[in-house]
Amino acid sequence: MYCVPTPADSALTFAPGGTSPVDTNPVRVPVPSSVGRLHRDSRRTPADDAPLTRPDGGTRPRVLLVAPAADGEDISEAWNAYQWVRLLAEETDLTVLTSWKRGHTPLSRQLPGVRIIEWSEAPLVGRVERLNSLMQPGYPLFYWRARRWIRRRLAAGERFDVAAQVIPVAMRYPSPAAGLGIPLVVGPVGGSLPSPAAFVAEEGATPWYQRLRALDKFRLTHDRALRRTYESAACVIGIAPYVAEFLDGLALRRFEAMSEVALLDLPRAPHGVRPEGPIRLLHVGRTIRTKGLRDAIRAMAALRDLDVVLDVLGDGNDRAACEALVRELRLDDRVTFHGMVPRATVHEFYTRADVFVFPSYREPGGGVILEALSYGLPLVITDRGGPASFVTDACAYRVPAVSPEQLSADCATAIRELVENADLRVQMGAAARELAASTHLWSHRVHRMLGLFEELAGAGITRTAR
Template identity: 45%
Template sequence: MQQTDESRLKVLVIAPSLDGNDLSEPEWAYRWVEALSRRADVTVLASSRIGAEPLEKQLPLARVVTWPEIRWLYQKFERFNAMAKPGLPLFVAQCRKWIREALARGETFDVGHQILPQGMRHVSAFASFDIPYVIGPLGGGLKTPPAFEAEVNANRGLAARLRDFDDFRLRHDQALRRTYQKASMVLGVAPYVEERLTGLDLQRFHALPERGYGDFAPERERQNAVGQLTLFHAGRVIRTKALRDTIRALSHLRDLPGIRLISAGDGEDLPLCKIEAKALGVADRIKFLGRIPRGAVEQHYEAADVFCFPSFREPMGGVFFEAMAHGLPIVAAANGGPDFLINNSCGIKVPVTNPDDFARGIADAIRTLAMDPSLRARLGAGARARLKSFGSWDDKADLMLTFYQQIMAQTDAMPTGATKQERAAQ
């Protein structure tokens, strides 16, 4: 760890599952902390992940404190653990104990930041102390659109039951409510997060996608033939990811046989998607790849003309960042994270009404793109610009330092017990 500079902020980060060699939450949270550690004196409280490169080696500029994961939970109940995080209460207790002992030793922290977990069902150790803190970016908790509930609930699992319980807890669990009410700032991946937390009297909310951009794929000339299109859909194949709706959309495009779909991903809805494709007579226009290596996914982004991922209950969607980095125009659902992430400079958003109209709306968007190569080119260029507007990891770290400094200044100026109205007036 580099030497402490008195002018640098002392930031205490809580993030149980950091790993720069993983995917999804552990990877993006690592990138965030790594960028912060180059700008501030960062202490990070995390778990030592089974089989992962030690976090202290991944974050040489930070002070790293870890506790072992509960091996049997992570090895035998991986999916359950990913959703419910049953080991998290122990981790929170370990963080509380460490912070209490650190403060007793005379250590001080300018600000805290709980980056993970991303779900809105977990209390924070910071709520037990007087350290001003940020929590988030939070995401998830979206409801299934009513007209889609029958199809989605046909395979209703643990995630749906947890989502129902979350609503009750956000209304009645005082420890959870206090976590958000006491936070100096709550970050959400999109504006819908603030709506989910309505009634909690948040001190400050800011919508900020959890990801920063990295490398952009080289620009390339894509086909400009009218009526010819390769669509790409990538992600876990569950009902809400809308592969089935994209297949139904193809049935409305029989007059455009040059439109083809590539699907990369596996999941419980894949067999039903294959059955639907055959029943609708479009199976010959679809290639189901199943789960493929990361490098192969990149090759398909490169070869595609349009990224069609109209997931209708998507918290944010890292795949959109990947598609935009490749300069792909996007077809997305006008709901959740994509409704914030995608605008008319980079894609076409389809209203989520009912399954029949949704499929027709997707078909209309695809038809528009298929018949207008110049529009595809403009939206592809717009996708790169839109992604850049969300900032790099360094940009996000700089923004967070600005927020931290604002929080510190406001905390110093405000008397204990100030109301939300008094805080807002500062």
Template identity: 45%
Template sequence: MNTLKVLLIAPNIDGTDVGEAFVAFKWAEALAELVDLTVLSFERPGRESLAQQLPAAKVVSWPEPAWARKHERLNAMLKPAWPVFSSHVRRWIKTTLAEGTTFDIAHQLMPQAARYASPLYGCGIPYVIGPLGGALETPEGFKGEMGSASWFTKLRAMDSVRFAYDPWLRRSYSNAAVVIGVAPYVRDVLGKVPLKKFAPVLELGIEELAPEVTRQTGTDTLNLLHVGRGVRTKGLRDVIRALAQLKDRPDITLTSAGAGEEIDLCRKEAEELGVADRVTFLGRIPRDEVEDLYRKADVFAFPSFREPAGGVLYEAMRWGLPIIAAQRGGPDWIVDDTCGIKLAISTPEALARDLADAIRTLADDPEQRHRLGQGSREKVAREGLWPTKAKELVNLYESLI
């Protein structure tokens, strides 16, 4: 069989970056080993060229506009240079096809947010969009605790309106051979858009399993770990409230790694609830120190209630940690009963109570902790390694042609 010719587009693909740009790079790197890959992307000045980073692929790039890089958070959220990138892509495809070059399939890998009409519509190549994520609303019971947020984050509320009425967005999604979501919930989010086909594919992967760790088997101590940005949705405040319901178990402690406006609020809450001596706030720490936390922890408690995917779950699972997560969004798909405990999301009071029950259960049952930890490791080994994920994506490509 001839090697599949794939055109991959994303506004930022960069193995030296973080977030979407890094994830896009890992997909491109893995796909380049399996297909004849052409990549279209922006590049930022002063960084290693994308052609050097992806020697197995053909790379076409354009400088990312300087004005789009002035506010990183806004750039990550809104992708203000997307129209510029789309214009580059459409012109390049038109010229390249006119010169006689063909592709079996095209794939708009990023942005992950489901709010960007694809430049691949009408290009004459079967195309794929995704994995798309985001667009999860804050549960009603938690809205009163959300606090302030940047003005542009409130634009998420417009997504459902655009899925229903934006003609450019709707037609580019409707004409895709398949729209991929980071988890099954995305199909419901896009419910007002008629899709030819939908497939759930988690956008995250891992390089390799971490070294196997022999964890404690007693019930005298339990070390909980939470890793994530310091924002309300990540659920750190709820774990602290759960600790306050376990005052008869001073042996249960929590370590938090992450920075943000929520951390000071959580520190204050821990003091008010009388559990400050059982919570360690490390703030933002280097990557190798985070890895050491995974190695030392007993349970990963991450009840994020508006989580589209959940990359830290894979990080914890590769270390063989049992998981406590929310039964919502990406975590609801990643975590099953072989590797963790999932909690329903209704109100902060109910979540704190259910967290306390789950923590007590794992604290009192080292055999269950061991079983769920082994399940985490086996699940991420089975489905999370980048070569495995790339093969599954190529199988999906082939099914569409």
């Protein structure tokens, strides 16, 4: 039965044993049987809030995971953080510091067997979702609460072998676990990728809050708390190698690259003979200028002699411009805008597609790249940002992004080679699926993180009962 929550400025208290709510993500949530009853409240005395003692000998690392949002009912970063919590709890003595979004099920109830200290989000924080995801206005309060909790637990004698902060991905948030004597892993972090100069003129007006990204480099130089986070961290994980270049002004102790996104599993392998008809290209994502849809459309204009069509899934503020471009180039019978569609429909389009075309030129990460790999699709992408580091030449064409004219021309060349060579499509598609299966599952991410924990904590990991 769940205990009554404390006021909003304190951590919530729950005891496992109740019925877990329905998880909107189709993942079975395992409850580690070795974890005892949990009672956590930021106002309790040190004696009442003593460290847990595991009955199996305490051979697993004691991990403190910081995730301002972790929610299996949400999307994007919060959903990714939920996967970290769910999977790390199977392998470690895990303590999670988090908050929950109003109107959503607290993480304590989604994963009732995990030691979770959580706070409700600040009032009004979630009113504007896009602004909230970009600027995280509730983060300062979360930082203060979490750092206070960590200091109190350390003062009470509790010890952690390693700490990790897995979100936010953006590199503008200091970690409450920094500089407290716990080996800290920060990341995967990324973002702050600029547009190539030749593309900026086509991007139009940028909302004021997105322009704040330009301050990231300044803050890394002058914000002492932010610098301390990165320079005191035992390891910084970037979502792609370009992150190391962005952080080159800091004295990092160690840098590793690992994507912030992953696949739970692979869809069923496609089978049967390809149906008759045109070669189908697919673009999935928000319809904004940086996603490269205009460039894919311009590439289509250079392929009029081929039997090829482009399906576009997604919506955004560049859709009107893209539709106008289709009319201008007289591609109405070759390019179809489907808008926002249900997840099941997205799956159908992936299974029908022959080539995934996603020439995004400012893509820090790119979960759709992993989706395309999992469906065994050859890819045409740009050679910058996260996507370029997710793939190999065996499964993808990685084209430069120097100017719109050059990008569309190079995309057209790559698409032409794939359209005209069925054996090449099959070969690259098989390589794509193999790469997804061998590299990009959540099990791979967690295995690598656990290895990093073991290496960084070293002899500090408890091997006898506490």
